[in-house]
Amino acid sequence: MTGIALGIERLEAGYEPGLPIVRGASLQVADGEIVAILGPNGAGKSTLVKAVAGLVPVSGGRVRLGDDDITGVPAHRLVHRGLAFVPQTENVFARLSVAENLELAAALVKAERDERLGPVYAMFPDLERQRSLPAGRLSGGQRQMLAVARALIARPRVLMLDEPSAGLSPKLVAQVFDKLAEVRAGGVALVLVEQNVKAALALADRAAVLVEGRERLVARAAELAHDARIADLYLGRVEASAGVP
């Protein structure tokens, strides 16, 4: 199953009819690829991933998961189709234990509990050690790990994360990103919205810079790390032309 995992084509989405926030964004993500979505505050990065995840109404364009058209499919169904999303906040149930958070994720996909939890605990031994602890008492880094672990219970083809580094120290960002590299090594495609440009470009294969709801520059991450156009786009200085996807 190697090919285009996620295809976003001229997507339009927003919170109110006639007021699109995402305005014709296009992006393709290959199986096992990591693509970072960068861009200034308010560019529509969160709205884009939420629209793909079925949490914000889509008013135009298409989203495909492999050959499957998932445009406008609500979030609770997408988990069965192979798409998982880790929102920026409230991505775990704070009052439930670590184990309960994972068990609930397994129940939602009607999977056999132990068969799903085993591999996830093997990947996140710190979570297994803390499995009786309420999620709200985990450290920031461990809570983010739990949110990722919850998403992996569904065995997604594509995992989207909104700012997984938010609020974490550089050391914890490195730990979470190492884990994301491991997730990708398992064949999962990752879409990563990030403010932490440096860390995101170090992890990602490619990156897209979103400005005013459209991708304005898409390039290999290693090249973008040295591309002055990134700063220009963040600062709204130039009409940079879209790069080659």
Ligand SMILES: Nc1ncnc2c1ncn2[C@@H]1O[C@H](COP(=O)(O)OP(=O)(O)O)[C@@H](O)[C@H]1O
């Ligand atoms: N729940 C919402 N209802 C209405 N407008 C929203 C909502 N969330 C975000 N917006 C608006 O959408 C625009 C893009 O926001 P967002 O997608 O959060 O950008 P980013 O993640 O790139 O910072 C902003 O102008 C913001 O005010």
Ligand SMILES: [Mg+2]
């Ligand atoms: Mg955001």
